[in-house]
Amino acid sequence: xxxxxxxxxxxxxxxxxxxxxxxxxxxxxxxxxxxxxxxxxxxxxxxxxxxxxxxxxxxxxxxxxxxxxxxxxxxxxxxxxxxxxxxxxxxxxxxxxxxxxxxxxxxxxxxxxxxxxxxxxxxxxxxxxxxxxxxxxxxxxxx
Numbered sequence: 001x002x003x004x005x006x007x008x009x010x011x012x013x014x015x016x017x018x019x020x021x022x023x024x025x026x027x028x029x030x031x032x033x034x035x036x037x038x039x040x041x042x043x044x045x046x047x048x049x050x051x052x053x054x055x056x057x058x059x060x061x062x063x064x065x066x067x068x069x070x071x072x073x074x075x076x077x078x079x080x081x082x083x084x085x086x087x088x089x090x091x092x093x094x095x096x097x098x099x100x101x102x103x104x105x106x107x108x109x110x111x112x113x114x115x116x117x118x119x120x121x122x123x124x125x126x127x128x129x130x131x132x133x134x135x136x137x138x139x140x141x142x143x
Contacts, residue, residue, distance in 0.1 A: 029084070032084045033084065035140055035141050036081070036084060036086070038140045039086050039137065039140055039141065040079065040081050040086045042133070042136045042137055042140055043079055043086045043087075043088045043137075044079045044088070045136075046088070046129055046132070046133040046136065047077040047078075047079055047088035047089075047090055048077060049129050049132075049133075050077070050088075050090050050125055050126065050129045051075050051076065051077045051090050053124075053125035053128050053129055054075050054090065054121055054122055054125040055072045055075055056125075057120075057121035057122075057124055057125050058071060058072045058075070058100075058121045059072060061119075062119065062120070063100075063119050063120065063121035063124075064100040064119040064121060070094075071092070071094050071096065071097075071100075074092040074093060074094045075090070075091070075092045076090070076091065076092070077089065077090040077091075097122075099116060100118075100119050100121070101118060101119070101120055101121065101122050101123065102118050103116050103117050103118035103119075104116045
């Protein structure tokens with residue numbers, strides 16, 4: 001039902017129309033800029049925790065075996081901030097990572113036949129770190 005102050009057909013009768021959108025946007029941007037250093041710190045911390053959890057999971061069963069430790073050492077994290085965006089990338093440059101995580105059945109490019117089971121180590125690490133990360137970000141930005 002529209003009201004005299006708010007012509008939208010689904011508006012509550014006591015709802016008003018607000019035209020201070022630029023002021024609200026400015027306040028939200030200021031709050032985001034103030035929270036940015038704390039959010040960047042949280043993202044940095046949890047990217048490091050995720051990397052550590054992946055490395056721990058990649059140190060033997062049920063994850064992949066690590067006879068030399070080369071694969072485990074290849075995991076790194078990088079955090080970047082651009083404007084009001086914070087991004088963390090946790091990854092490896094090793095080509096076997098996808099095959100170890102998801103398994104592989106069939107012939108490879110050289111014609112060798114494989115029936116390799118998956119040894120999940122990234123997915124379980126993400127699920128382990130996710131709840132604490134979301135809670136920490138929520139605490140910083142005030143839900």
